Amino acid sequence: xxxxxxxxxxxxxxxxxxxxxxxxxxxxxxxxxxxxxxxxxxxxxxxxxxxxxxxxxxxxxxxxxxxxxxxxxxxxxxxxxxxxxxxxxxxxxxxxxxxxxxxxxxxxxxxxxxxxxxxxxxxxxxxxxxxxxxxxxxxxxxxxxxxxxxxxxxxxxxxxxxxxx
Amino acid sequence: xxxxxxxxxxxxxxxxxxxxxxxxxxxxxxxxxxxxxxxxxxxxxxxxxxxxxxxxxxxxxxxxxxxxxxxxxxxxxxxxxxxxxxxxxxxxxxxxxxxxxxxxxxxxxxxxxxxxxxxxxxxxxxxxxxxxxxxxxxxxxxxxxxxxxxxxxxxxxxxxxxxxxxxxxxxxxxxxxxxxxxxxxxxxxxxxxxxxxxxxxxxxxxxxxxxxxxxxxxxxxxxxxxxxxxxxxxxxxxxxxxxxxxxxxxxxxxxxxxxxxxxxxxxxxxxxxxxxxxxxxxxxxxxxxxxxxxxxxxxxxxxxxxxxxxxxxxxxxxxxxxxxxxxxxxxxxxxxxxxxxxxxxxxxxxxxxxxxxxxxxxxxxxxxxxxxxxxxxxxxxxxxxxxxxxxxxxxxxxxxxxxxxxxxxxxxxxxxxxxxxxxxxxxxxxxxxxxxxxxxxxxxxxxxxxxxxxxxxxxxxxxxxxxxxxxxxxxxxxxxxxxxxxxxxx
Numbered sequence: 001x002x003x004x005x006x007x008x009x010x011x012x013x014x015x016x017x018x019x020x021x022x023x024x025x026x027x028x029x030x031x032x033x034x035x036x037x038x039x040x041x042x043x044x045x046x047x048x049x050x051x052x053x054x055x056x057x058x059x060x061x062x063x064x065x066x067x068x069x070x071x072x073x074x075x076x077x078x079x080x081x082x083x084x085x086x087x088x089x090x091x092x093x094x095x096x097x098x099x100x101x102x103x104x105x106x107x108x109x110x111x112x113x114x115x116x117x118x119x120x121x122x123x124x125x126x127x128x129x130x131x132x133x134x135x136x137x138x139x140x141x142x143x144x145x146x147x148x149x150x151x152x153x154x155x156x157x158x159x160x161x162x163x164x165x
Numbered sequence: 166x167x168x169x170x171x172x173x174x175x176x177x178x179x180x181x182x183x184x185x186x187x188x189x190x191x192x193x194x195x196x197x198x199x200x201x202x203x204x205x206x207x208x209x210x211x212x213x214x215x216x217x218x219x220x221x222x223x224x225x226x227x228x229x230x231x232x233x234x235x236x237x238x239x240x241x242x243x244x245x246x247x248x249x250x251x252x253x254x255x256x257x258x259x260x261x262x263x264x265x266x267x268x269x270x271x272x273x274x275x276x277x278x279x280x281x282x283x284x285x286x287x288x289x290x291x292x293x294x295x296x297x298x299x300x301x302x303x304x305x306x307x308x309x310x311x312x313x314x315x316x317x318x319x320x321x322x323x324x325x326x327x328x329x330x331x332x333x334x335x336x337x338x339x340x341x342x343x344x345x346x347x348x349x350x351x352x353x354x355x356x357x358x359x360x361x362x363x364x365x366x367x368x369x370x371x372x373x374x375x376x377x378x379x380x381x382x383x384x385x386x387x388x389x390x391x392x393x394x395x396x397x398x399x400x401x402x403x404x405x406x407x408x409x410x411x412x413x414x415x416x417x418x419x420x421x422x423x424x425x426x427x428x429x430x431x432x433x434x435x436x437x438x439x440x441x442x443x444x445x446x447x448x449x450x451x452x453x454x455x456x457x458x459x460x461x462x463x464x465x466x467x468x469x470x471x472x473x474x475x476x477x478x479x480x481x482x483x484x485x486x487x488x489x490x491x492x493x494x495x496x497x498x499x500x501x502x503x504x505x506x507x508x509x510x511x512x513x514x515x516x517x518x519x520x521x522x523x524x525x526x527x528x529x530x531x532x533x534x535x536x537x538x539x540x541x542x543x544x545x546x547x548x549x550x551x552x553x554x555x556x557x558x559x560x561x562x563x564x565x566x567x568x569x570x571x572x573x574x575x576x577x578x579x580x581x582x583x584x585x586x587x588x589x590x591x592x593x594x595x596x597x598x599x600x601x602x603x604x605x606x607x608x609x610x611x612x613x614x615x616x617x618x619x620x621x622x623x624x625x626x627x628x629x630x631x632x633x634x635x636x637x638x639x640x641x642x643x644x645x646x647x648x649x650x651x652x653x654x655x
Binding site: 088089097098099100101102103104105108132133135 | 595596597598599600601602603606616618622639642643645
């Protein structure tokens with residue numbers, strides 16, 4: 001199957017794995033803190049007897065999904081993300097269990113922007129947002145230079161206008 | 166006299182003021198009419214407050230009328246408005262996606278109308294609304310836009326001199342509502358049922374006041390119980406409600422005219438409030454043919470045009486060619502109006518694996534329903550009914566789904582009990598998404614989503630098509646013929 005879409009060869013930077021791990025860790029830390037504080041408050045005020053059972057089961061679910069998201073998901077995410085940009089189309093492919101292919105004509109693109117959060121900045125990475133007439137696509141985990149280069153390129157290509165029939 | 170500034174029709178002032186009066190009607194009736202002679206402080210204050218407010222409002226409307234103007238050129242229309250912060254809005258005529266003319270019943274005798282020009286942009290400032298202008302001006306604007314878009318702009322002065330009749334003779338009328346259509350529509354839309362709740366609520370209200378039931382019990386109980394009386398009153402009720410339904414439908418869909426010339430489609434509707442909608446044929450992004458279960462049984466369909474500009478809040482950015490078209494007439498209309506959208510009647514069916522896939526999906530609704538039944542301690546047999554309906558629906562869905570690529574045309578068909586056909590052209594699709602889950606991958610099928618220009622964008626999805634078709638679809642899409650023009654770098 002891979003060779004049918006072989007032109008999507010550009011991959012995203014491996015550093016995105018670390019970035020995703022950090023941001024997922026922070027996210028799950030917050031979830032655990034919230035759950036823990038609810039547990040403490042419940043214990044302190046003696047609200048409900050059944051609440052701890054719910055919270056412990058939520059703990060279990062969060063733990064399993066946390067291990068998956070922090071250890072494995074970023075690796076798969078990076079491994080299966082592909083993009084390709086040429087004069088006519090933007091092509092994206094991501095996901096392995098749930099595969100998604102996206103193709104957008106260059107002429108339908110309205111803007112490109114570069115976004116960079118604090119963690120991304122530390123690792124000198126950026127995300128490109130491509131706004132079409134309808135939705136917005138984003139390519140994550142590009143190095144800063146790649147990102148700037150790519151957004152310039154897209155802007156250049158998108159300047160070519162199609163004749164509205 | 167070229168490109169002279171135009172004002173809105175002076176009637177604008179009175180209409181706007183009438184709107185203000187209407188908005189304050191309760192307060193005006195209460196404080197000025199009913200309590201005019203009451204001399205307590207609050208009432209006097211409110212009276213004077215209303216007087217001053219209304220006078221100021223009237224002056225404000227006059228100023229607004231004085232400061233609003235527009236200029237029509239060969240290739241753009243400019244609108245100037247705003248009292249304190251002046252705004253100038255320039256819209257190139259070529260970018261206008263559709264035109265709407267609205268003539269409310271009040272406006273009709275004065276030969277004025279209001280015009281809305283829509284561009285396809287998502288931006289709020291992208292449309293122009295000329296609230297009250299003379300019919301002549303409206304026609305001039307429409308014709309100028311038509312000329313500039315067809316690439317043969319004529320000087321406005323010439324156009325102005327041209328006879329209006331002269332410009333409109335080329336239009337061919339494709340569809341007008343006949344009596345038969347109205348009657349059919351009133352039955353399909355179940356308009357006649359509207360009367361029943363009204364009558365029932367009226368009965369209860371009257372009953373509260375005069376206590377009919379008590380009187381009936383004593384006086385005419387025997388008469389009411391007699392069969393003749395019941396039959397007569399019931400048939401009267403049926404006749405009245407049918408007539409009521411037909412009249413209601415007539416007001417809604419009577420005088421529905423679909424016409425076209427070589428480049429444009431015109432849809433006119435409304436008995437009291439007339440609306441004319443104009444769109445260029447090439448600006449039609451896609452066509453939808455929709456049939457609910459009742460419509461399917463009666464052989465009626467609704468044809469909707471998906472367009473880039475916003476049309477009407479209540480009509481969800483589609484403009485409907487009459488909603489109760491006989492199906493054959495619907496196909497004929499599509500062929501006549503938009504020759505570059507052809508309907509294909511035999512489509513590819515989904516592979517058998519798609520059915521398995523559909524049956525394997527988790528029936529969330531049924532599960533949640535069963536859990537609810539369990540919690541509420543209701544007989545669990547009801548969940549069996551839901552599951553049968555859900556799986557029966559899935560089977561029908563599998564049977565009803567179809568897809569085909571025919572030259573430049575893409576066509577999807579879907580629906581469980583209803584039937585929806587979606588037709589678009591290759592160059593009108595602005596985004597394609599092809600997805601497959603792990604399970605779909607095992608079955609060699611995928612889900613295809615397309616996006617068309619509209620406001621907001623129109624998504625169309627078809628589930629469980631063969632993966633091979635998905636691939637060839639993307640290849641087909643990649644070969645879209647594009648006329649490219651380098652835009653001037655600004």
